[in-house]
Amino acid sequence: MRNIDVSEITEAVKNLCIDANHTLSPDMEKALYNAADEETSELGKKILEQLKENLQIAGNDMIPICQDTGMAVFFIKVGQEVHFTGGCLTDAINEGVRQGYTEGYLRKSVVSDPLIRKNTGDNTPAVIHYDIVQGDQVEITIAPKGFGSENMSRVFMLKPADGEEGVRNAIVQAVLDAGPNACPPMVVGVGIGGTFEKCAELAKEALTRKAGEHSKLPHIAEMEKEVLETINSTGIGPAGLGGSVTAFAVNINTYPTHIAGLPVAVNICCHVNRHASVVL
Amino acid sequence: MDREICAPIDKEMAMQLRAGDMVYITGTVYTARDAAHKRMAQTLSEGKELPFDIKGNIIYYMGPSPAREGRPIGSAGPTTASRMDKYTPELLDLGLVGMIGKGKRNPEVIEAMKRNGAVYFAAIGGAGALLSKAIVESEVIAYDDLGTEAIRKLRVERFPAIVVIDSLGNNLYERK
């Protein structure tokens, strides 16, 4: 058994909120730099160069990469040997979000009731996904999610007979519908299998994968590469103004499912695919 | 073609712009996004005046992050324009000449743009740090209680944007 005071969690969350909104992970930054080299359209290249410059300004001058600093989404892996002291874990995470978004000059984009729509003023509450794992450590991953791209995400409850082709078509259709609204180049997170809500969670978590890494399942890795190629041949391009780089990556996570179903979730993320992790 | 334009923008100038033109905007633009549009529509339905004279002006669909000390504004890139489509034709008919945002517009908006000689610009989505450098002054002029969604009067200097839909209805997103 290991005791962790929740004030440590609050401090870590606060720093993650600020870091994730000002600097991209090295793999995402590299994906952008590669794209700028590879893009074939002149205007597309120019836009990618400006996005590179944007990243530099964000890091140097501490201005958020994008004004939509997102709803704070967390994936928390809690080792089952850990005992939290000093308060409730969920409250501690929300307190970290409150401090991070206030002290870090981040935008408060959360409304307390989806219909009454009054801003909570501190970007809480967060959306938190917990997982209980072996060990005595806690891994916290933050993925602040902007809604320009979130709004273009979809869940498809396909039939088993739709098969692999149905899945590919669903992913490509979601990207075509998203077009310029989702601030391309995008990262496309896909969840296949599970239940209605499970596939959506898989898709969201797929967005936190390192750019350039593929699924360990050979048939899924193959699909990731092929669907990415199809997406990049649509010509949507940077900012939706035409070009050869529409997406940086297609990341697919899978889970067993029911004999009667083939759920597919497509969570679209923009080029500001923010995620940062820390292990306590 | 690259063009320098002033805001407010006169109609003749707006009607000369063509989809694909790169523009640098200098002058005054106003910000408004979802909640401010809803309130403006409410104001108009009650027969009251809008909080600023919309004639000849440009609305930037943007809600900034808070400014650090010594800066006029925080990160300040465009938000998705289509969420404002419901309210836009009425504003265009009242004299709104330009809009800056990102993403597609619906046919009703494009019709109203053609009818009124208006233009829709895209700024680069997700380049809020870079774009903030073209904003030299910012002042909340209405709906302060809406926080980031308040209406702001911005002074911009060479704010970069691209004409996506022009007053003839040419649409850069629909090229093939």
Ligand code: SF4
């Ligand atoms: S979709 Fe992403 S890049 Fe575009 S405005 Fe939203 S958070 Fe920013």
